[in-house]
Amino acid sequence: MHSPDMPRHAEPPRTIGLLLAEAGIRVNGDAPWDMQVLDNSLYQRILLHGSLGLGEAYMDGLWEVERLDEFFHRLLRRDLNEKVGGWLRWRLIASILRHRLLNPQSPGRAFQVGERHYDIGNDVFQAMLDPTMSYSCAYWAKADNLADAQRHKLELICRKLELQPGERLLDIGCGWGGLAHHAATHHGVNVVGVTVSRQQLEYARKQCADLPVQFEFQDYRKLEGSFDKAVSVGMFEHVGPKNYPAYFDTVHRMLADQGLFLLHTIGDYTTTRATDPWMEKYVFPNGKLPSARQLTEVLERRFVIEDWHNFGPDYDRTLMAWWANFDAGWPRLRNRYDSRFCRMWKYYLLSCAGFFRARQGQLWQLVLSKRQRSATYRSVR
Template sequence: MARFRQYQQKLEHTYSGSGSSTATSLEPPGVLAKLAQQAGVTFNGDAPWDIQVHSDEVYQRILTQGSLGFGESYMDGLWDCLYLDQLFHRLLSINIEEKLAGWGRFHLMVQIMRHRLFNLQSSKRAFQVGEQHYDIGNDVFEAMLDPTMSYSCGYWYQAEDLQQAQINKLDMICRKLQLKPGEKLLEIGCGWGGLAHYAAKHYGVEVLGITISKQQQKLAQERCAGLPVEIALVDYRDLDGEYDKIVSVGMFEHVGEKNYPVYFDTVNRLMKSDGLFLLHTIGIYKTIHRVDPWIDKYIFPNGDLPSAEQISSVLNQRLIIEDWHNFGHDYYLTLMAWWKNFEASWPTISAQYDERFYRMWKYYLHSCAGFFKARQGQLWQIVLSKRNRADIYRSVR
């Protein structure tokens, strides 16, 4: 059985839609046409960011299910768009999800109540995102990512390609942490070991990297063989010990607001008094108590993007902010580079997946690219310390 069929079964969802029809001139309801027009988008128009509709079922799904219906109908082949990233940039620039909220109010309220009432990132749920997303197959990520296997935003200043942007990011993190040979570095959410490998090799530190993905652990161990690096399959709440420096790259998005206090208390407990902690995370431009339902269902279950307000509030009386660096636009460049790699590698890996997976992955990367280009999404690197740290911190770029 193909891997994506197994992946679909985990979702426990019966998909609707029977594929695309031959109709190409179906008219949208007036409300959708007007909203699209505000974004400079036309249904069945001639611009490369226009939506080409193959079935009028698309309109019903958008009006009744919002983002989830829009994404699932794309996966079902009911509409297409030449430049998906530009489409999402335009739609998100006018806050389309808020304008449609009245039509999909039931689904919106379910999302909000779900996040308010339940701890979706509890210890019992911690491994769900690993099983559903990161464990789909290392071949997908090896095809998409650069040789460092960095699944987070690159730093494109003075970089001409994805690999250099990721090396720039890795080195900048090490310099921001002021790593010194012999220090112990804890990496909360180590991915496939790219940063652990780089820090151990180039800065001479001893690294403990933790992940909630078995596939990530296996490959990270292979890639870091021969270096003073340990890769453990463990939740951050279960850690003990003391570390000179701590780093977390692209993992905080899975922590959840209810768990922010215990997360930073854990960092405080594990970090030496003169240590430094670097938090690399996606941020959102305003506080909202919900996530995109399509992303939640198909890509990052139980994810929760923080706002600057939420982070600064929980840091109050816990840790000192030494530096706050935003380079969110670089994520647009990173995502589009990932898509270019994925598309080029699709003929090689397609035997293990199917067309629905291809459309899902294309929608994922392009919608996120539009999210960052519209500046709803930010990318923050925040350097934190304890109040009793004696040394003066100098910002690094």
């Protein structure tokens, strides 16, 4: 893939070289996190398109690195993504204006993430995830493998919700039904789950066919009914700031006065107006991570915050386990997916691991209640 009219080890442009050096990364160096440039057209892609160009160049095989997770950890712990955003300010402004002037997560766009990400193929997720098909951060406090860590996470959620037999639980963004199955089996509740993915819906219905659980292909804004408890795991990242009031108003309307709502979401350590263009194009269209400030502002006068639990470093470990599973399962997937998909998926998982390792990314579980609730909440860990 090396261009014949350029020397392979050409020095990077000064701007790129300085940014990498600030993170302790060398071009064609010997460290596991050093970037190995295989085609010098990489530099033009980065200069023209920033993080989008960097990611697409990796997918196209223009550069390599032994430890992609450490490469991103070193970039992000120095906040170099923000510096590159300033350098490509015209693209940053375009992204900000898109989120301010448009509603990327409007009802008309609500199903796009299901079609473009969650429906890529259950075989990918079955190869990568644990037996419960939990596609969210595991809880590693007392676990040494992914399966146990995900089961512990599901049980932690149920205990935080104080589930009682016979209660009705609403699961917003139910995924492949792992939480609904666990809650119905081990806590005797009746569950209604909603998803915007047809593949998730089909799988979840089969997994919970003999349980008091029902799943619907539905946007959260169309929900009706009354529930004792409510939960949302790994779905809020698709809601978007313009829709936060409608989201929490919907939950508030359906939740019993003495009920509890658990929100499990990735969070950003700072409030940002733009999203990473590579992640939005290839992984999560219309996604947007909330900040703590955005959450507290929208929750004011809607819900009481009973508990706020951060175990963000556990996501680094979860992502590394997912990558190990996907990598081991790739021989079974390669007949259906090409090498560019594999490189895209690797870039996604390991760049996210670096994001959490650098602590730009957080993982929050909030337990919320209505002001009418009379009981004192006791935090669970």
